[in-house]
Amino acid sequence: MESYDLVIIGGGLAGMCAAVEAGEQGASVLLLEKRDELGGSTVLSSGYMAFSGTDMQERAGVDDSLELLRNDIIDVGGRISNKDLIETYVQNQLETYKWLIDHGIEFRTLHAVSGHSVPRGHTIDPHQAIQSLYKRVKKLSKVTILFNSPAKRLLKNDEGKINRVIYEEAGESHTVFASLGVILASGGFAKSVELLKLFAPQLDSTIRIGGEGNLGDGLKMAWEHGAWVLDLPYLSGTYGFHPSANSAVKSQGLAFYKGAIMVNQLGKRFVNESISYKQLGNAALQQPEGVSYQIWDQTVMEKAVQDDPLYDFELLKRRRLLYQVETLDELAECIDVPIDVLSETISRYNEGIKKGSDPDFNRKTLTHNYGIPTPIERAPFYAFESTVAMLATYAGVAVNSLGQILNSYGETIPGLYAAGEITGGFHGSGYMTGTSLGKCAVFGRLAALDALKKEKEISK
């Protein structure tokens, strides 16, 4: 039987970080990837990673701290996230940021997104990131990646330790021995019709954007061996996609975090636009016919960020997905909402914003605790029909801070680890932008190190 120190299932950011870390520690590693390419949901992502205390923040004069980072993650997660996981993230994120840079990952820009009290979303090009890690893997002679090789089942030895993986390659079944452990890094289940129907039937009408291989295979493998699950009741979609969006052309715009409002087909606001785009998604799905629009003016338009997946409003215009007109009456006509209601909605909002107290939804910021909203009053005006997409599930197997999978009694399942989107417990009821990719890198490496019984030195 083939034998490795570690078998890693899935070649997204979590699996690749685990493979590089383990390989650099001298371990023999087999990474199984079910598709013919690496990257899963990682390469579809907007590439925001949440870090605090970085050189980029320092250069931009951003005053962040570990305490603020910790509080934001806990707040956005509805204060129910696993505190040990959050603390592990907080303590390891800066070193992980430097590790990623040392491994060729380029960080480009810095912005505030959902849940940030200060700008801490550091953007990567996710393809560039995965390719950099792949380049590193190719230099590690003891790390092997098998493509088109889905893992199917996990097997235990007589002592109850997971030590073998059954996988398929070219239609044939193989069993590989993993002497030190198996890391499940197979991502979430945003593409599984079966699991989403089971756990989140309320999201049936959402667009599905996620890695094609992300069907929850790893979850099922872990469940067979008694893994507990966390955060499943909080599955939600992400607001801000045009209804025509798909995995290839995502057409996403988060103008609400730059000062847009959201209105429904009645021309009324229905939510505080600064909250998590997951919660915005839940609110949007409850509007008549599930239809809603982001509406903004030229002041917001000028805050667009070229080439950014979330804030490039000019790109949406070039794709002809925006209505642009000179008056609010024309805007109401374009989106077929009652002119008088829309006009009343906007003047009430503007008055409130100018006085510093939004009378209807108590909006005080652009996103979370960051930024000050501006009135919608400077022509031209814009409307962007927006809907909810299921991108990532952010819920799954229970793990401890070393990435060891836990059973329903909180005990470890020997030899079995998980990292990345397959895990639950970290995000609680909400997700702060950038912590999903961030946790892939932090916990992918930690899981590998624990399986190899190595300790990581955290350089602050």
Ligand SMILES: Cc1cc2nc3c(=O)[nH]c(=O)nc-3n(C[C@H](O)[C@H](O)[C@H](O)COP(=O)(O)OP(=O)(O)OC[C@H]3O[C@@H](n4cnc5c(N)ncnc54)[C@H](O)[C@@H]3O)c2cc1C
């Ligand atoms: C459009 C979009 C935008 C996003 N934007 C952001 C963002 O800006 N910031 C952020 O933090 N998060 C973002 N996310 C979420 C984030 O991208 C994911 O949570 C993260 O990339 C998951 O990484 P992963 O390594 O856990 O899984 P993935 O990257 O999904 O990789 C899992 C891999 O496992 C493989 N696999 C599955 N089953 C098997 C099997 N049985 N055997 C072998 N291989 C298997 C898959 O094919 C895949 O390659 C976004 C997601 C999407 C879809």
